[in-house]
Amino acid sequence: xxxxxxxxxxxxxxxxxxxxxxxxxxxxxxxxxxxxxxxxxxxxxxxxxxxxxxxxxxxxxxxxxxxxxxxxxxxxxxxxxxxxxxxxxxxxxxxxxxxxxxxxxx
Numbered sequence: 386x387x388x389x390x391x392x393x394x395x396x397x398x399x400x401x402x403x404x405x406x407x408x409x410x411x412x413x414x415x416x417x418x419x420x421x422x423x424x425x426x427x428x429x430x431x432x433x434x435x436x437x438x439x440x441x442x443x444x445x446x447x448x449x450x451x452x453x454x455x456x457x458x459x460x461x462x463x464x465x466x467x468x469x470x471x472x473x474x475x476x477x478x479x480x481x482x483x484x485x486x487x488x489x490x491x
Contacts, residue, residue, distance in 0.1 A: 407448035412470040414441070419464050429461040436460055 414435055422428020435441040436457045445452040463473075 403447065404449050407444055408450075410444050411448050411450065414444075415460065415463060415470050418460075419467055419469055422464055422467060428464040428467075432460045432464045433457050 415432065418428040418432035418435070420428075421431050436445060436452060442452040445456065450456055468476075
């Protein structure tokens, strides 16, 4: 018996993989801006300039992020905090797990 793969599911998975790839580019841009902020003090301006550029808007859109001014402000604030994305994501994940464990215990 031959099984046929649903083309819709395949396309959806491909889209998800592409979205994750572009999200990784956004995270790298944030890390670069944080490094610039520590070295030159202009990180928030750098990420804002990138996010407002044609390439930045395209990358944000492909990552599934609406490239509006509210997003730009959030990116600038994130860079101002100076916490690298890997640290922020691991802390957020750790806090989420902890909250889930507390909810289960209650």
